[in-house]
Amino acid sequence: MVVTMDQDYNVISDGAVVIRNDQIVDVGESDQLSSAYQAKKVIDGNGKLVMPGLVNVHTHSPMTIYRGYADDLPLLEWLYEHIFPVEAKFATPDNVRTGTHLAVAEMLLSGTTCFNDTYYFVDQMAEVVDSCGIRAVLSESVVDFPAPNSPNPDVGLSHTLDLIRKWKNHPLIRISASAHTPFTASADSIVRARQMAVDHGLIFNIHLSETRWEVEESIKKHGVSPVKFLDNLGVLDSRTIAAHCVHLDDEDIDIFTKKDVAVGHNPQCNMKLANGVAPIQKFLDRGLRVGIGTDGVASNNDLDMFDEMRSSALAQKLSAGDPSVLKAQSVVEMGTIMGARAIGMGDIIGSIEPGKKADVILLDLGRPHAIPHFNVYSLIAYSLRGSDVETVIVNGQMLVDQRKLLTVDLETVYQKVKRLSKKLKAFAGMPKVMGRSFLA
Ligand SMILES: [Zn+2]
Structure with missing residues (x-):
């Protein structure tokens, strides 16, 4: 299901999005687009919400x-x-x-x-x-x-x-x-x-x-x-x-x-x-x-x-x-x-429309809290969670695939944060001299 957030709020229940390089080039019915385009890579969106x-x-x-x-x-x-x-x-x-x-x-x-x-x-x-x-x-x-x-x-x-x-x-x-x-x-x-x-x-x-x-x-x-x-x-x-x-x-x-x-x-x-x-x-x-x-x-x-x-x-x-x-x-x-x-970027991001940059996410609709749904905006606003996001594409590049980060080495980041949090803990226990007079 493709939720475009274009000016007519088009939602396509069996939709597809075509991305070339960093841009969205087409959005429409899955049947039509799969016969009109030959894709190098196809992401299976069955049972997913695309927004x-x-x-x-x-x-x-x-x-x-x-x-x-x-x-x-x-x-x-x-x-x-x-x-x-x-x-x-x-x-x-x-x-x-x-x-x-x-x-x-x-x-x-x-x-x-x-x-x-x-x-x-x-x-x-x-x-x-x-x-x-x-x-x-x-x-x-x-x-x-x-x-x-x-x-x-x-x-x-x-x-x-x-x-x-x-x-x-x-x-x-x-x-x-x-x-x-x-x-x-x-x-x-x-x-x-x-x-x-x-x-x-x-x-x-x-x-x-x-x-x-x-x-x-x-x-x-x-x-x-x-x-x-x-x-x-x-x-x-x-x-x-x-x-x-x-x-x-x-x-x-x-x-x-x-x-x-x-x-x-x-x-x-x-x-x-x-x-x-x-x-x-x-x-x-x-x-x-x-x-x-x-x-x-x-x-x-x-x-x-x-x-x-x-x-x-x-x-x-x-x-x-x-x-x-x-x-x-x-x-x-x-x-x-x-x-x-x-933030002055409405002309390039924020909706799924031809000509916009390909910043697109896919969410899993197969979990208990997403079933059933009657209104897609209620589903997004009241039921879905960040942890339902499975795939993330920014500027045409896939950055998250099946909830795996492709460009961030999480283990290294965790190690650094862990070391730092020990120092922060020690600092938190120390008396502070600055207080509100810090401004002056
Ligand atoms: Zn702030």
Whole structure:
């Protein structure tokens, strides 16, 4: 069964997809296509569901090494007293490489074929992405305190420029520009990062209105909400993808609509840190592009986008007290084509259509939790799991075959993570001196 996610939502019950090099060249009935094409390789899709690879629009992949490192804490305590201190010591080129490798393995095995990421040591991340063959949009997270690889935002921004030059024209990697948040990056840094995005035709990432605290601080400091603060800086437009957007009022949503800002929705992270439920149905009703992201593993604690799609729908229904909001089809759209549009890639990925890049996944429909099914979008949103993914193709290359990773040496990655986690455990037990004063 081929779920195309094209604009007519075509689903072909006995379908086939024809791939030549890195592109999808035809989609249709299996009978017709098998007589029209002579294929070098045929993947048997009997009893399988074929759909576009999932697009994770907001994550920090190297943070897989901090899976379960600091749980059950509010955001500010979690961030300033645990994550920033551990990153100050452990975000090294080698560890970033290890974390990215583990993340890419996890993403591929759960059907994610493209991810949008902001972190540090992005060149190392890009090398891993290149060697594994997954698709990614990568950016250096610009902050105004000393980051692991840049003492100040000037250095962070110069890293972005280097990345743009080095990875230009790579078939799988796009570089973007990022400012961390309106409270960890200064107005000047935000404006400069966004200008870099404009100058080089990139998307621009920022975390925005994630907590009530952030909104209250912004009003105290600037007299306006974080959204209005950014709008006054002139940095909001269709190249912007704002992550979280939990606490937006109607005026903020009006600004987003007028400026065509995209939203990166991270439901599990928002729930885990008890930040709230973002008004996703409202965003969709206003025609905003909303994609789904896992955020980093340290606040999730996994990268399974099927799980994330399900959480998106359930959290909206519960908070609205209305089971009819955020229907299954909308959630699948957010996990695929709308996510692609949110990161400026809707023209090349996110659906199975001739002319698009061949980012395709196959899932097994033969397991108890997939039987029976009456509506394919309900099946994807509410029943299927990342572990049902059997085959993953990115840019025409098979990267997962029968749940075996073809481009990642998992054993080596596991050994490295194991060694590292011992050091992390020792560090977690040590008293921290930085605390919240880390910012100053
Ligand atoms: Zn994030």
